[in-house]
Amino acid sequence: MPIRKANPEPPFNIIRASHVAFDVSDLDRSRAFYVDCLGYLISDADSNAIYLRAVEERNHHSIVLLKADNAAVPVIGFKVSSEEDLDRAAFWFAHKEYPTSFPERPYQGRTLCTCDMFGMPLEFYYRMDQRNCMLRNYAEYKCARIQRIDHINCFTPDVQASFDFCSELGFWLTEYTETDGGNSQLWAVWMHRKGNVHELAFTNGRGPRLHHIGVWTASALDILYICDVMDSSGFVANMERGPGRHGISNAFFLCVRDPDNHRVELFTSDYLTVDPDHEPLRWSLRDPQRQTLWGHQAPASWFEEGSFFSDVRPRQPVLQEQPIVAR
Structure with a gap:
C-alpha cells in the first residue's frame, strides 16, 4: 500500500475539524446527557435544535443536536482560513464532479456543502458567530x-x-x-x-x-x-x-x-x-x-x-x- 506525502500546496486551506451535527430522537434526553452530564455549554436552543460549545471554544458551536425521527449524522464540518478558500474549495470539488451548494446555516457565514467519493457529507466555512470563551471562567468547568x-x-x-x-x-x-x-x-x-x-x-x-x-x-x-x-x-x-x-x-x-x-x-x-x-x-x-x-x-x-x-x-x-x- 502506498503511503503518500501530504500535498504541500493543497487546493484550499483547511484549518481544523470544527463541528458535527447529530440527529437525535429526544432533545430533552440528549440535553441531559451533553449538558447536565458531560458539561457542555448551550450557545442557543429552541424546540428543534440545541447548539453546544465547550469551555475553550469561541465559535458558536461544535456540536449541534437536531430533533429528528431517526438518529443520524447530517454533516461534519471544517473551518478554512479565508472566504477565498471557500471559493477555491467549491471550484475543486465541482471540478472533481462532487456536488456543491451554499445553503443557509444558522450562526455560520457562507458554508459550502459537498461530500467525498463515498457520499460522506462535508461542509466548510470561514466565519461563525462568536460566544465568550469560558477558558478563564472556572465556574463554568463542569462534569468532564x-x-x-x-x-x-x-x-x-x-x-x-x-x-x-x-x-x-x-x-x-x-x-x-x-x-x-x-x-x-x-x-x-x-x-x-x-x-x-x-x-x-x-x-x-x-x-x-x-x-x-x-x-x-x-x-x-x-x-x-x-x-x-x-x-x-x-x-x-x-x-x-x-x-x-x-x-x-x-x-x-x-x-x-x-x-x-x-x-x-x-x-x-x-x-x-x-x-x-x-x-x-x-x-x-x-x-x-x-x-x-x-x-x-x-x-x-x-x-x-x-x-x-x-x-x-x-x-x-x-x-x-x-x-x-x-x-
Missing part, C-alpha cells in the same frame, strides 16, 4: 470539563481511497495501521491539520459511517471524574470503553454513547506533530497494543457500530481483515 473538539473518526469502505483523498487536501499522516505480509494494506489512518495526532481518522469497516467525535479534556483526572458523574446521573450504562490508554496517539481516553448511540471519545495526552519531517508511526493490525496500551481490549461494538450519515448507504469494506477484539 471538556475544552474543545479535537477530531472526527469515521468508518470507510476503502481506507486507501480515503487516505489519498485527504492527502490531496493537505492532511498529514501521523500514524497508521496496516496488515502484515508482502501485500500489506492500509486498515486505518490518523491525519491532522492543526499539529497534533489527528483531525480526521479513517478505520476500515462498513461505511461511510461516523465512528466517533473526540473531545479534548485538560487532564486524565477529568476523564476519571466523569465516570463518577455518569454513574450518579444515570448514564453509567452509556460507558462503552475505558478509561484506558491507546497505543495509537498515546491518548488517555473514555468512550461513551449518547442516548441515540452516537459515540463520543473523551481524550487527552496525545502529542505534537508540527515538524514537516515528522515520520508517521506504523502499527501492525495484529499488535494488541495499537488499540489498548493498557486497559481492557476494545469490545466488538467498537469495530462494528457507528452512526449513519443522513441519506447515505454504507458499503461493505474492500478489506476483510479483522483486528484483535475482546472476548
Whole structure:
C-alpha cells in the first residue's frame, strides 16, 4: 500500500475539524446527557435544535443536536482560513464532479456543502458567530470539563481511497495501521491539520459511517471524574470503553454513547506533530497494543457500530481483515 506525502500546496486551506451535527430522537434526553452530564455549554436552543460549545471554544458551536425521527449524522464540518478558500474549495470539488451548494446555516457565514467519493457529507466555512470563551471562567468547568473538539473518526469502505483523498487536501499522516505480509494494506489512518495526532481518522469497516467525535479534556483526572458523574446521573450504562490508554496517539481516553448511540471519545495526552519531517508511526493490525496500551481490549461494538450519515448507504469494506477484539 502506498503511503503518500501530504500535498504541500493543497487546493484550499483547511484549518481544523470544527463541528458535527447529530440527529437525535429526544432533545430533552440528549440535553441531559451533553449538558447536565458531560458539561457542555448551550450557545442557543429552541424546540428543534440545541447548539453546544465547550469551555475553550469561541465559535458558536461544535456540536449541534437536531430533533429528528431517526438518529443520524447530517454533516461534519471544517473551518478554512479565508472566504477565498471557500471559493477555491467549491471550484475543486465541482471540478472533481462532487456536488456543491451554499445553503443557509444558522450562526455560520457562507458554508459550502459537498461530500467525498463515498457520499460522506462535508461542509466548510470561514466565519461563525462568536460566544465568550469560558477558558478563564472556572465556574463554568463542569462534569468532564471538556475544552474543545479535537477530531472526527469515521468508518470507510476503502481506507486507501480515503487516505489519498485527504492527502490531496493537505492532511498529514501521523500514524497508521496496516496488515502484515508482502501485500500489506492500509486498515486505518490518523491525519491532522492543526499539529497534533489527528483531525480526521479513517478505520476500515462498513461505511461511510461516523465512528466517533473526540473531545479534548485538560487532564486524565477529568476523564476519571466523569465516570463518577455518569454513574450518579444515570448514564453509567452509556460507558462503552475505558478509561484506558491507546497505543495509537498515546491518548488517555473514555468512550461513551449518547442516548441515540452516537459515540463520543473523551481524550487527552496525545502529542505534537508540527515538524514537516515528522515520520508517521506504523502499527501492525495484529499488535494488541495499537488499540489498548493498557486497559481492557476494545469490545466488538467498537469495530462494528457507528452512526449513519443522513441519506447515505454504507458499503461493505474492500478489506476483510479483522483486528484483535475482546472476548
